[in-house]
Amino acid sequence: MTVLLLLASIVFNTIVLVVFKYFAMLGVDVYKAIIYNYIVCISLGVAVTGTVPVVSALEQPYLPYILALGVIFVFGFNVAAQTVRYFGLTITSILQRTALVLTVLYAVVVFDESLGWLKMIAIGMALAAIVLVNMPFGRAGRKPGDGPFWVLLLPVAMFLVNGVIDTILFHIEASRITTTGDLVMITNIFSFALLSGLIFGVVRYGREFFIVKKATLWAALMLGLPNFLSIYFVLRLFGGGWDGSVAVPLNNVGILCAATLTGVFLFKERLTAYKTAGLLLAIISVILFSRVI
Template sequence: MLFLLLSIFLSVMLLLNFRLFPRYDINTFQAIVFNYLVCFLTGFLLLPARQLFSLDLSQTWTWLALGLGVGFILTFMLSGASTQRIGITATSLANNLSLVVPVCFSLFVFRAGGKPFDSLNYLGLILAVVAVGLSTYKKEPANGPVEETAVAPVKPRRFGAEILLPIGVFLFYGATNTLINYMNIHYIPSADKTIVVMLTMVLGAIVAGLLMLVVRIIRQQETIQVRNLIGAITLGVPNFLSFYTLLLALSQFGGNGAFVYPLYNIGVILVAALMATAFFQEKLSLANKIGLVLAVLAIGLISWQELLAG
């Protein structure tokens, strides 16, 4: 449980970074691209003594890890496009509700974890989905999103093919988390191997991110600034460590994504909501408060066996 708690805390640190970036005029896109270089350095320093990192392209897991790293960047870009064209609320809900994808795969395909789910556990999963939806719901202005992000200028809300964007966010986040769980079960037998696999994932993200950045620089859409590199450092260290501890938590619970992912998601939401209220005076709506209460209940129902055993 310690690794899961650490992953939740470190993930909230990521959210705090994003919350503070506008205050210091840090370009979020550049910070995310360069943060993967910091992630790689962090992981490299954590390699056990006398263990070297190298790419073995003859291994299936190497290609899966590289592809997953590219998926991280593509999912981020898709989320940005969805936020601009459809709205923050729909995109945030699609992101958080995507937990049902790895949960379903873990329960019915991978059958990981060694612990059968009972009726209370399934009720907890249902409440977790409802809790995530309610606790992340934010009302938007009637005329749609008005913020500008680093990806592209804001466009007025339109309907049609663009409504598929949040669906794409849901599927991409669900697919990447499911692939992470699959690799954890089949290709990450030890903590030492975890870092090697993670470094390979990060390498894929570095290549894809730098290619996107170069294209944007050629198009004169980006200018490299030192403060963005500083933001990448504050983002990259907790980013790598949050992912690392999440993988260790999955290993600790036998790859049981049906247990780990709901607790991780609603744990991040609970802690982030408390910190946002305490430090940024963000107000919670009635729906948000109901969602947070349901989240606590969902945690109890999902993990009641572990809580009693402890």
């Protein structure tokens, strides 16, 4: 059973990246699709937990944290979509998984955890992986003119956003505010992401924001299903029969490999020597991180 949960987590996490790739290829209104995908996630969360979103969070000690996460989720998903568009599945996946560097550093500084040689090696490998997958600098698999200048900042933004999300979730867990495996809390994060996304959309676009094409609604559904299931199955996996030291690296390494293979064979992404070396370092660093977090 646990093996099936692992495979499901890997598959649905990879599908999310694949959906982003198709968004770019089909010219989908990414922001609207991301915002409305949260309706799908919330609906599934309510169906599974039987709780009322937002209301169930009002008296919880984690409320300030999930308010912040709601805003960050919207920004982070948009960054992820653009990173997949311009840099591909491999680089995006590596940046997401190696962002644990920030969580480890936060644990050392705030919770006075020791910075042993294993952590330092893992951090060094993760940073080296990020450098390698973006070489040669200024290109990262792109041709001049592929996009505006801000595109070059996407890898940094992707790394930082995922690092901040992981760190906030780690803080909630380490401070014993609640368990991050709480699906009710995750559903509430989706709810606040929807609310913050709607507010920003109305401020930026006015009433036009609610003019949604049928294709955008289909895109939101295609994203919302794997988005919810990716989190659902990873929570089930971590609450299953395997120790975290086994489940975490297998899940992260599996996603890294699946995203890379999908990018290479489905989207013909080029796996250069730099990317290959970066991928190998990322895999090793993820395994090491699982031993120290």
